[in-house]
Amino acid sequence: MASSRSGPNLSRIATSLGVSVATVSNALSGKGRVSGQLVERIREHAAELGYVPSQAGRALRTGRSGVLGLVLPDIANPLFPKIAQAIEFAASAAGYGVLIADSRGDVAAQTEAINRLVERGVDGMVVIPRRATRISSAACPIAVIDTPSTSGNTVAADHWQGGCEIAGHLAGLGHRRILIIGNNQESSVQNDRADGIRSGMRSDMHAETLWIDRLERDSGNGCPLGLAEKVRQGFTAFAALSDLQALRALTELQQAGINIPADVSVTGFDDLIWSPVVTPSLTTVRMDMDAIAGIAVSALVDTIRASSIRQGMLVTAEIDRVPMQLIVRQSSGPCGPGTKNLRDGEHVR
Amino acid sequence: MASSRSGPNLSRIATSLGVSVATVSNALSGKGRVSGQLVERIREHAAELGYVPSQAGRALRTGRSGVLGLVLPDIANPLFPKIAQAIEFAASAAGYGVLIADSRGDVAAQTEAINRLVERGVDGMVVIPRRATRISSAACPIAVIDTPSTSGNTVAADHWQGGCEIAGHLAGLGHRRILIIGNNQESSVQNDRADGIRSGMRSDMHAETLWIDRLERDSGNGCPLGLAEKVRQGFTAFAALSDLQALRALTELQQAGINIPADVSVTGFDDLIWSPVVTPSLTTVRMDMDAIAGIAVSALVDTIRASSIRQGMLVTAEIDRVPMQLIVRQSSGPCGPGTKNLRDGEHVR
């Protein structure tokens, strides 16, 4: 005896209506040529009975599970809610469910997470790779979201351009000495962002970069960043490569009695949940996760539909970089429009 | 013609080894009585071929999908990463996959999200309900994570006790006037936390509660909380009911030139990602999400295994409240041990 479901199946609807299961199936899916009247009757009855199609039956027959996997390097990343929400939304709209898998820890775990999803029969997956991991194609189509400069990337925010936006904003405020603050020197995303900032600077601007991972290797986790000293050295802008670092910088500066934005400006990346909530709120740059997720998912779905046999391949998309959007929340500053104290004879442009 | 899979199936292993599929199935699952030698040979060959069992076939036969659903009121909630990670880990350990569903928006969307999961054939689900929503049982077992004082709750952190911990900590620092800061007056979780704080106070302590949702209804979103004024009124401790509000309070106070923890103390709830990162870092109270997820998942799995037919019911667990743990990061304060300026003649206990 096989376990039975609680709900009705096609066969039950068919017998109770005196038609064949094939006809019920056709009517419900709208595929076969079934007379309008019958379609109507069948749908009505199915609804009455609360018919829910069995994914298992359908999957077994069609070889498609209707499920996409989402692999993340670390769910604890504060970006995760936005990503998950966007992917879930896009997948849902395309008729797919989303199975999550955390590759907590090392690179091996990432491969394991991918395998776990394959075993569960996902039709494809979206992978946000760990560090500079190369994804070797698995047993299903894979869309990679990393950064446009990474080879194998399917689609991503244009982190480099986002950096340019930040640089332009700070230039506009009159800043000339910028401290870039990152927390992971290996991250291609962070490097692209930093490169973008440097590229977007005017020729009379100067930037230094503080890598927190390096600093902490020497001075211990959670050590002070020494930003007050940087202010004394003449830095007026702190451009963090993520809102978490921006927050760290903001509070360290405030604690040192430095006023933001009157004395210095602080910017971040990603428009995370707290950016609009803190005082002063953070100027940041936002990825269009809905657009990115939409492109990744539709590229994935196109590939799935195109291939009759489930096979592994890295998916590519028409558009592989999505512009980031500057969110200005600190519009005045020490050197710019609406400024309170100009320094070093700087003037508003 | 049905779509074919890329990998081998039981039948292929069986023919290539000259045995029956039943025997292969039994050998691989370790159920039937198959001779040790044969088991060995079959397993070896299966591994060689890279055999991956078809979830669809298994699910259709057994009526079990091996997948659990996770329904959240709003994935954007900063607590989500911890929850998702803990649930995914517990589910994974129990051999289940996790399908996510966001009930973005209203209560109707929550029901819809639940239905979507049922349609995907989940064996059960974990629901973190929206506000005070009552979950009416769906077509599968449901574990609810809310707060122990909510009826229908399966397991949750003991938010009330967490509040007591905070009160005890603040009392120990010598605080007497506490401002409780919440952002959702309807939330049973936040109310339990606030009640816990009030209950944990010594008789000579006094608390007022500021509900941000009410304040913003009058003064607009993102309005200042007026905390500097509260300091002037004699409040020395700000106990937020969530780390996000704690962060908002912390930065608003710092911006007003109030020194933390020298002038006042700020505490939060949940130990979110930024709590250890900000300066000064936040004293907070942490849920044991791994324990909660473990209990929820195993209660769910027990129910699933016990019932031969898939049916809806609210699952209960042996332990329904898990203690919260105080994380002290601001150990000195205006009125307590290691204090810099005692007020009103207060002394260290």
Added chain:
DNA sequence: CTGAAAGCGCTTACAG
């Protein structure tokens, strides 16, 4: 210890 057979619920090519 091993195998033949049934059947989970569905979709689809084919016949009528």
Added chain:
DNA sequence: CTGAAAGCGCTTACAG
């Protein structure tokens, strides 16, 4: 326009 039948891959009660 409608139906009978095959078969996706698996597990399990039963027979040998």
